[in-house]
Amino acid sequence: MISTPEVITTKEVITAAIPLVIPGRDMPKYMDPAIQEIITVLSTQGLQPAGPMFSYHHRRPSDTFDFEIGFPVSKPIREEGRVINSKLPAVTVVRSVYQGPYEGLAQAWPALQQWVSENGHGENGKFWESYLNNPDEVKDPKDYRTELNWIVG
Numbered sequence: 001m002i003s004t005p006e007v008i009t010t011k012e013v014i015t016a017a018i019p020l021v022i023p024g025r026d027m028p029k030y031m032d033p034a035i036q037e038i039i040t041v042l043s044t045q046g047l048q049p050a051g052p053m054f055s056y057h058h059r060r061p062s063d064t065f066d067f068e069i070g071f072p073v074s075k076p077i078r079e080e081g082r083v084i085n086s087k088l089p090a091v092t093v094v095r096s097v098y099q100g101p102y103e104g105l106a107q108a109w110p111a112l113q114q115w116v117s118e119n120g121h122g123e124n125g126k127f128w129e130s131y132l133n134n135p136d137e138v139k140d141p142k143d144y145r146t147e148l149n150w151i152v153g
Helices: 024-044 102-118
Strands: 006-009 013-023 054-057 064-072 084-088 092-099 123-131 145-152
Touching (some): 013 024, 064 084
Antiparallel strands (some): 054 064, 092 145
8 A cells, every 4th residue: 555654854845836725525626727727837937847746734634625736846936826935844754655546545644644653753744745647647546656745753
């Protein structure tokens, strides 16, 4: 399900992102329009994503998800519409890679959280996932790869 977790320290990464607070069940309705909006803003500014798309969660999901969806960029953007400058932080995370359809993330995250707890790492409820391949290019969902980053310390 998930690769063996490892504890690493990340480097700060500047991003172009859209903050969202939405019901979890509505995620599919909001994701693609936000992705397209960010890509359009980058394109009009002569930029391209400098890494994989991510979703950074500011807290554990409850009845709503409070997160940013975005892409790493090589330099700050000119903010436009809902697209803002943001960052993935320089922090200590427990990292693992889940391979499989996105629906399986609902089981992958608790497995990683259990590892974090069993190995005595404190955590603050913040986490992010990076989508390592593009579903438009990888046709079989069993081959989707998602990097899981649980902030600890």
